Amino acid sequence: MIPDLGKYTDTVLTSYAASIVLLAALIVFSVLRGRKVRAEMEKVEQRMTRNG
Amino acid sequence: MIALLLRDLKLAFRAGGGFGLGLAFFLIVTVMVPFAVGPQSSLLATIAAGVLWLGALLACLLSLDRLLALDWEDGSLDLLATAPLPLEAVVTVKALAHWLTTGLPLVLVAPILGVLLNLPAPGFFWLVISLLVGTPALSVIGTFGAALTVGLKRGGLLLSLLVLPLYVPTLIFGAEVARRGALGMETQTPLLMLAGITAATIALLPFASAAVLRINLR
Amino acid sequence: MSIAAKANALWEYANPRKFLATSERVLPFFWITSMFCIALGLVWGFFFTPDDYKQGSTVKIIYLHVPAALMAINCWLMMLVTSLIWLVRRHHVSALAARAAAPIGIVMTLIALVTGAIWGQPMWGTWWAWDPRLTSFLILFLFYLGYVALWEAIEDPDTAADLTSVLCLVGSVFAILSRYAVNFWNQGLHQGASVLRAGAVTGTDTEEKVSNIFFYPLLVCIIGFVLLFVALVLYRTGTEIRARRIKALLARERVGG
Numbered sequence: 333m334i335p336d337l338g339k340y341t342d343t344v345l346t347s348y349a350a351s352i353v354l355l356a357a358l359i360v361f362s363v364l365r366g367r368k369v370r371a372e373m374e375k376v377e378q379r380m381t382r383n384g
Numbered sequence: 385m386i387a388l389l390l391r392d393l394k395l396a397f398r399a400g401g402g403f404g405l406g407l408a409f410f411l412i413v414t415v416m417v418p419f420a421v422g423p424q425s426s427l428l429a430t431i432a433a434g435v436l437w438l439g440a441l442l443a444c445l446l447s448l449d450r451l452l453a454l455d456w457e458d459g460s461l462d463l464l465a466t467a468p469l470p471l472e473a474v475v476t477v478k479a480l481a482h483w484l485t486t487g488l489p490l491v492l493v494a495p496i497l498g499v500l501l502n503l504p505a506p507g508f509f510w511l512v513i514s515l516l517v518g519t520p521a522l523s524v525i526g527t528f529g530a531a532l533t534v535g536l537k538r539g540g541l542l543l544s545l546l547v548l549p550l551y552v553p554t555l556i557f558g559a560e561v562a563r564r565g566a567l568g569m570e571t572q573t574p575l576l577m578l579a580g581i582t583a584a585t586i587a588l589l590p591f592a593s594a595a596v597l598r599i600n601l602r
Numbered sequence: 603m604s605i606a607a608k609a610n611a612l613w614e615y616a617n618p619r620k621f622l623a624t625s626e627r628v629l630p631f632f633w634i635t636s637m638f639c640i641a642l643g644l645v646w647g648f649f650f651t652p653d654d655y656k657q658g659s660t661v662k663i664i665y666l667h668v669p670a671a672l673m674a675i676n677c678w679l680m681m682l683v684t685s686l687i688w689l690v691r692r693h694h695v696s697a698l699a700a701r702a703a704a705p706i707g708i709v710m711t712l713i714a715l716v717t718g719a720i721w722g723q724p725m726w727g728t729w730w731a732w733d734p735r736l737t738s739f740l741i742l743f744l745f746y747l748g749y750v751a752l753w754e755a756i757e758d759p760d761t762a763a764d765l766t767s768v769l770c771l772v773g774s775v776f777a778i779l780s781r782y783a784v785n786f787w788n789q790g791l792h793q794g795a796s797v798l799r800a801g802a803v804t805g806t807d808t809e810e811k812v813s814n815i816f817f818y819p820l821l822v823c824i825i826g827f828v829l830l831f832v833a834l835v836l837y838r839t840g841t842e843i844r845a846r847r848i849k850a851l852l853a854r855e856r857v858g859g
Contacts, residue, residue, distance in 0.1 A: 596765060
């Protein structure tokens with residue numbers, strides 16, 4: 333499946349892996365924090381409306 | 385303005401003002417270098433110019449967090465901000481005082497430390513010249529960093545992180561002048577660039593420092 | 603609509619509520635297209651382009667290295683623009699967008715550095731060389747770190763926005779200065795910018811051109827990275843706006859109760 337990369341197989345694969353891991357980590361952390369903050373805001377807003 | 389300068393100088397010279405600390409640090413760093421890289425005099429001679437520049441830069445950095453912090457704590461910075469003197473002038477005077485108490489002594493002791501590191505004979509003149517031209521820029525840039533972090537409780541480490549990248553161009557050209565001078569090469573281009581950086585930072589950066597200080601005093 | 607009216611309409615997005623509503627609407631588009639473009643470009647580049655006669659298969663790294671490097675610089679430019687907008691017009695969204703963008707810039711710089719190091723190992727025989735381009739990127743990385751650290755260190759959000767904006771302006775000047783200083787200091791191994799130079803693409807300079815067969819998948823990757831950047835900035839800015847709102851609500855609660 334993987335094309336023949338010759339003697340540079342490790343080089344190419346590590347750089348792809350490293351980049352994709354970094355990008356994925358960035359996206360995952362962004363989304364996790366986004367979800368957390370959004371949930372917290374809704375909680376606080378609800379409390380505010382309940383208490384007037 | 386002159387009164388402010390005199391006051392700052394007096395405070396620095398008084399016990400506990402930290403004067404001399406930078407010099408001692410510079411000395412220690414220089415003494416540690418041969419322990420780290422080995423005592424071969426040829427090796428030391430090649431790296432002497434760069435090491436002395438780096439040592440001077442770090443010694444400068446060390447005294448930055450006291451530059452505005454003391455005045456901030458006792459409230460005299462608030463007084464200075466409401467004084468008729470523009471804040472731009474205040475930060476310029478502060479930078480000048482810092483240079484007179486830290487930069488200038490470093491320039492004067494650098495040749496002595498150059499002997500310790502086997503700096504080649506033609507290098508001494510250029511080392512002093514490059515430090516003389518370059519250290520004012522270090523003080524002015526440092527004042528900007530100190531103004532940025534003045535309100536923070538533990539600003540010291542952050543200050544280094546912010547200021548060191550800003551020191552890069554000055555360090556490159558300054559050390560280049562000293563290195564080329566030590567090798568007997570022409571030094572005009574880097575020296576002009578170094579002088580340009582110093583002139584530009586002195587002319588422009590006080591406005592940024594004053595703006596930042598106003599934000600912090602708000 | 604006249605240009606002035608259009609410009610005015612643009613400023614409406616400075617309203618946090620409007621910004622949130624609009625970004626919510628357009629975000630799925632950006633997520634999907636960016637993922638599609640990156641996947642397409644990488645698969646195309648990885649599986650369906652030949653090896654370079656000189657660099658062998660390592661040329662495939664270009665599809666990550668160049669887009670990441672481009673975004674690393676453009677991200678700083680975007681922070682510079684939004685910082686200016688904040689300083690001049692005091693739109694909170696603008697300051698928060700700069701804050702949201704900085705970590706993306708860090709990751710992009712890191713990708714460019716890491717792929718560069720891995721690529722440099724077989725090509726130049728070393729992981730790292732103090733080459734002007736590499737060194738400039740390292741300095742850019744330090745600038746990003748300082749910027750983020752300053753945001754984190756200051757409690758009051760408006761003060762933090764002001765101070766980081768000024769730092770961004772001053773830092774930009776010094777970053778450019780460093781670039782020239784570093785150029786002067788060492789002539790390097792890295793080839794010149796060969797992708798987005800007209801001559802390189804049309805093939806008028808044969809020496810360092812990136813031939814078309816590599817260029818099209820690369821272009822797709824660059825577009826993908828740009829879209830991903832936009833998506834991330836919109837999303838993260840939304841997060842920052844909400845975090846800010848929580849802070850404001852809690853402060854009001856303390857005062858009221």
